[in-house]
Amino acid sequence: MANNTDIWQQYYAKALATPHLKRTEFAVKINQSPTKVAIDCGCGTGSDMDYLHQQAYQVYGFDAHQDAVEICRQRFENCSLVEVSQDTFENYDYPRCGILMANSSLYFANPEEFSQTWQKIFAALDVGGVFVGDFMGSKDSWAAGHHCPTTPLTEAQVRALFVNFDIIRFVERDEPGVTALGNDKHWHTFSVVAVKS
Numbered sequence: 001m002a003n004n005t006d007i008w009q010q011y012y013a014k015a016l017a018t019p020h021l022k023r024t025e026f027a028v029k030i031n032q033s034p035t036k037v038a039i040d041c042g043c044g045t046g047s048d049m050d051y052l053h054q055q056a057y058q059v060y061g062f063d064a065h066q067d068a069v070e071i072c073r074q075r076f077e078n079c080s081l082v083e084v085s086q087d088t089f090e091n092y093d094y095p096r097c098g099i100l101m102a103n104s105s106l107y108f109a110n111p112e113e114f115s116q117t118w119q120k121i122f123a124a125l126d127v128g129g130v131f132v133g134d135f136m137g138s139k140d141s142w143a144a145g146h147h148c149p150t151t152p153l154t155e156a157q158v159r160a161l162f163v164n165f166d167i168i169r170f171v172e173r174d175e176p177g178v179t180a181l182g183n184d185k186h187w188h189t190f191s192v193v194a195v196k197s
Helices: 006-013 022-030 047-052 068-074 111-124 155-160
Strands: 038-039 058-065 082-086 099-102 125-137 165-178 184-196
Touching: 006 022, 022 047, 022 099, 022 184, 038 047, 047 082, 058 068, 058 155, 068 082, 099 111, 111 125, 125 165, 155 165, 155 184
Parallel strands: 038 058, 038 099, 058 082, 099 125
Antiparallel strands: 125 184, 165 184
């Protein structure tokens, strides 16, 4: 059986070939704040950071995994507008930003500190700024018994996080599927694009 490190290395190898998400382009279009700063939480191999850098954003990315951070540091070594660090949601010092992304990463925020983590995320975003990210639902295969702690939420709990936002997109996924590495998994997620009001 592959260990955690092997699994992440396989994931990053696949992720390096993956383009940025279309919703990252959408976030740039709807950012109403004057702040051309973006944070990529759980930045992986940096595809979305690369796009934001091309749009002349100052980009900060962090990831808990050293392999991802090393990949990004090599990828952006000549980019003065991109700064990457190894960190967690709980310990990261969030700068003020106009876009904050948490693509498939908030699943792994520490459940015991999630409320404080969300307060930091909320405080970092300027009014008119855009949150783009995903939350794990309670029916997800990884909601219990996963190899690392996860933070599953109900739809009501996710919506409650956005009382001071205008929700632009809210999509629930509740279906069998596969992981990036082709393993069977039941996906239950809530994907949100919202503008801070």
